[in-house]
Amino acid sequence: MSQLLLGIDLGGTNIKTALVNDEKQILAKESRPTNAQDGVEAVLDQMAEAARAVAKEFGLPLEDIAAACIGAPGPLSQEKGVVYSPPNLPGWKDVPLADHMSHRLGIPCIIENDANAACYGEFWMGAGQGSQTMVLLTLGTGVGGGIITNGKLLRGVDGTAGEIGHMKVQGVGGRTCGCGATGCLEAYASVTGMLQTAREGLESGVASMLSGSGDTLTGETIAVAAAGGDEFATDVMNTTARWLGIGISSLINLFNPEKVVLAGGMANAGEHFYSTLRKTAASQSFEVPANTAQIVRSTLGNDAGVLGCAGIALDSINQ
C-alpha cells in the first residue's frame, strides 16, 4: 500500500494543506485564512482542522497518514522543530511547532522553512523533477532560495543554508542590502532591487513612460512599459536580468546543477528577460556546467511549498 503524506504550508495570510501519496498523486487539497491575529493556539487549531478536513475529504482517518511536514516562515530550527519569531506571524515566539502538531494530529510531524519547502516541491514534483542537484530562486520583494545537492535539501549546520539572495555580486561599491551587508544579489535582482535601478535612472532625468510615476512604480508597471517599447524600462529589465545571470553563473560554477528554477512574481517575466539572463549566466560560467544547467520557470507556483512539505515528510520516514 502506498504511503500517505500531509503537507501544511503555514503562511502569514493562508494555510494551505495537501494530502499526497508517495506516488506523487495529490489526493486532496485546501486553503483557508491563517487569521494570525487570533494568536498561536487558534492557528494551531486551524492547521489541525485543515488536516482533518483533507483526510475526511479522502475518506480516511488521520492515523492512516504516515507523516506530516509543516512549512513555516523562518527563522526556525528544522532540527528542533521550533519556530522562533517570524515577522509575519505576530505573537509567535519560540513555538515548538512540530511537537504541538504531532500532539494535535497524533502522527509524526516535522517542520521546514518555507523557502526550502518550495525548493523541495519543485524538486519532487515540479520543474526540478528528475534532477539530483538543483537550485531554486524565488524572485519577489527579496530573493529567496533553496538548494538540493545529491538529492537532498542542503540545510547546513544550523539550517540556514540556501541564502542565495545574499551571495555577494558586487563586493566593493555595491548597494547596501536589507540584511545589512553590501552588494548582495537581492539588492539588484529582487523586485526591490529592480525598483531601485529604475528610480536611480528616473532621478537622473531619463525620458521614459515611467517618468513621474513616483510611488506608483512597481515591477508590473516597469514590465508593462518595457513590453510597450519603452527603452528605459527595457534597460531596467535587462540590467536586472543581467544581475540575475551573474548570480546564477556563480551557482552554476559552485553546484553544477541540472536545473536552476525561478519562482515568484518576476519569474513570470517574458522570454526576452530569460534570454538575457541565460546569455549572461552562460558567458560568466564554465562551458560544461553552463551547457548542463537548464534555467527554467517554476511549474508549481504557489503550491510548491505545500507539495514540498509532503515530499519532505516522505523523505523523513524513508531516511
Place this chain on the structure above:
Amino acid sequence: MSQLLLGIDLGGTNIKTALVNDEKQILAKESRPTNAQDGVEAVLDQMAEAARAVAKEFGLPLEDIAAACIGAPGPLSQEKGVVYSPPNLPGWKDVPLADHMSHRLGIPCIIENDANAACYGEFWMGAGQGSQTMVLLTLGTGVGGGIITNGKLLRGVDGTAGEIGHMKVQGVGGRTCGCGATGCLEAYASVTGMLQTAREGLESGVASMLSGSGDTLTGETIAVAAAGGDEFATDVMNTTARWLGIGISSLINLFNPEKVVLAGGMANAGEHFYSTLRKTAASQSFEVPANTAQIVRSTLGNDAGVLGCAGIALDSINQ
C-alpha cells in the same frame, strides 16, 4: 578486520602514494617523481610500482587492499574514470585512468579531481574532521576548492562543482579572470590577484619597499614587506584578505558550513590576514551561520590530496 585503502596523488611533478586503513591510520607513504615527459604508459607504471612499494612496506599483497583512488588534475570525468587533457600532464588525452590502474593493480580503482581529493582529505582526516558541511579554498596561482555537503563531496551533474574561485564577487566593472569571465574571486584573492593589486598600486607611484621590484614581485615579497611594516604592502594584504572574506561570506550564506578550510601558499599568511578576512566574512554574512563557521588553516598541507584519495576509496566501497 579493518579495510585497507590506497590513495595515489598524481601531480605534474610528483606521485604521492599512501596506504591507509579505515580507522584513518597511515600505514605507509611515499613520493616519487612523476617524470611526465616519459609518457602516459611510464607514468601508469610508476603509479603501479609505487602502489606495490607501499603494500610491500606494510608487508602485504596488493590484493588485500579493498580499493584505490587516484587524484588527478582536471579536466576529468570522475564517473567515467577518464582524464581528458590536463595542462600539467603533457601527452595525456582521454586516458581511461581508472581502468588502466584497476587492470595494473587488480583491485577496484576510481579517480577524483585533485581539488576534490584535497577537500575530502581535510574533511576525513584534517581541519574539517567531524564536520558534515565544509568548504575548502586552495589559495595559490588560482583559487581552487572543494565542497562537502551532508558528509558527501559535492560533485554536481558533470563532476565540475566546487569552482569556488569562479564565484563572482564584482559582477560589474570587475577584473577579467583567466577563465574569461568577469569579477571572479580568483581574480582578486589568488596570489595572481594579489600581485595585480600590488602592481596597480605601484604603477600609480605609491611609496613602498616594493617600488621598482618589477618581475621579482611575489606573494612572499609582499608578505615580507608587510611584516616589515611597509604600509602599502600591508594594504595589499588587507585588500586581498577582504576580497577573500567577501567570497567566504557568500559561501557561509549558501552552505552554513562548520568549517571553511584554507590551503595553499597564501593560507600560511599571518594572524593579521586571518583576522581581516574573518572580520569581513562575519560582517557580510548572517549572524547565525557566521558564528558557526570556523575559518581555519589546512592541517594536512600537501598530504591532503593523497589522504583524501584513500578516504574517497573507502567512501566508494561503503556506498
